[in-house]
Amino acid sequence: MAMIFNIFTKSPFGSIQEMMNKVIKCAGVVDPMIDAFISEDTDKVKKDAELCSKLEYEADKIKDEIRLNMPRSILMPVAREDILHILSAQDSIADVAEDIGILVSIKKIRLPDEIKEKLREFKNKAVDVVKKSGLVVEKLEILRESSFGGPAVEEITKLLDDVNIQEHHTDKLQFALTKSILDYEDKFNKAEFILMLKIVENIGGLANAAEKMCNRIRLILAR
């Protein structure tokens, strides 16, 4: 009888998109947060860090719900493992953003102008990589219409290549910034020095996580 239409269940692609929107929002907070950190606005840093943590929690909840709705008996056009990997990569983007929030709210640090400049450029690039990877996720729905084949694949491959290139740029900026921090070693005390390196490492981690997600999407296309 009619309840047989229970055979249809929520498509994971809409949910992945929903999750990505939350993740981009979360990673987007890193942008004003680092700006506040640079200008030593402690209150603003704290507020942004809290917002980041709240968005991360919301993203987590979406992730749990998707996982709950994906038992092994569900037939999808892509492998279940791929979907789960994309989800955990998205999750780690939000996790890293939250960690950055925690690190920058530990201590106020006075930065030399050169480092300020480089840090600003670096975090802009890293957040940009996350946003670009969001474009790829948006295209998944279009890809679904042609069941993961056809000319749309080429378009997405271009976007994926772009993410890889941008991530590579981020790596270069990270290298330069780390070098500058070492050059200005005597401007920081030991704790500040370690903290700075950790912050830089995590901002780089943001771009890395986004790239990891994109590589998983590339695997779907290769099948």
Place this chain on the structure above:
Amino acid sequence: MISGDLLILGAASIVGFYMAYNIGANDVANAMGTSVGSHSLSFRQAIIIAAIFEFSGAILAGNHVASTIGKGIINPIIFSSNPNDYIYGMLSSLLAAGIWLNFATKLGWPVSTTHSIVGAVVGFGIIARGVHSIHWNVIIHIVASWIISPVFGGIISYIIFSFILKKILRSVEPVLATKSYMPIISFYLAFLLSMSIVYKGLKNLHLNLSIYNSLAISLTLGLVAFVLSRIYLSKVKVDKTAKPWRRLPAVERIFRYFQIVTASYMAFAHGANDVANAVGPLVGMITVIQSHNISSTAPVSWWILAFGGSGIVIGLATLGYKVIITVGRKLTDLTPSRGFSAEIGAATTILIASKLGLPISTTHVLVGSIIGVGMARGLGAIRLSVMKDIVYAWFLTLPAAMILSAIIYYLIGFIR
């Protein structure tokens, strides 16, 4: 004697009508839900189309299956010494199937009307005249068809959707590809549809066409469909500036029109196969009452089929619309190209089964067809666990309907 017969016939008609009403209320969503879900049809259009095609399917092509249920499972001839046993037995079967369906639906089990009525008829046959009264070879065919039909529907849908995917949805020029391939699919559709109606069908119109005449008519209609769809498609504008994947919504808009055809096809097939679940026993009973010397060759009267068809339409108009709306809302994932493929697979299978006089579950065939589209990577997510539920309900329905029908027959034996 005659008045007693009429009383029983009246009672059986009420139960039969109730069954038809339930089929209309619940199962018509199978035929129309996908089209409403993909916005190919408005709700009002869906109701009108369903009413017309369910009814015509029932009276034009419903005779084979009705006669299988009424006369094929148990041969009425073995009751010639005591025709009343047969009449009461068929009444018990209808009652048992009706009660079982009501019970199972309340509990939300995906049981099939077809399986219930077949089980019930077998149950009364065994209790009334023993295991040997059942035509087991017919039963084997029927049960085999229950397994084969969903698989068959799934394979057709898989092939059709894979074809659409490869040739149209993944094409660099999807709209142009639609224009060149859809007329071929239209030809296939019209040919198959008219062949299944015209060849050995339409007995009720007393047109006995030979296979050559049927082929000629079907080929002609196929060509007409080919030309008409070409004319229609030539009017569709192609936006050459948009990127190929941006043109897919335009392709789906074209498929909407074609899905109206497959939905009608589906409603026709559904009417043809499922009207028998309600009127099959009536067919057997009326044959017996009319002649009072049981003959198993009397044809199925068109007015019995029309009676069942009316029950389906009334059920559809009074309750079915709610189910269609609920189902339609759930099917957001099913775009017209997907719904089209699933409906072709299901309707083709159901019509072939009707032609062979096999009572199959249209619901299960549709499930098979939807899974076929899913296997071709056409759908976002499908719960395969539904299949498990169906198999459980399947193993439950046959014994339950058999036992229930046997008990009712036994009880009626006390009363009369």
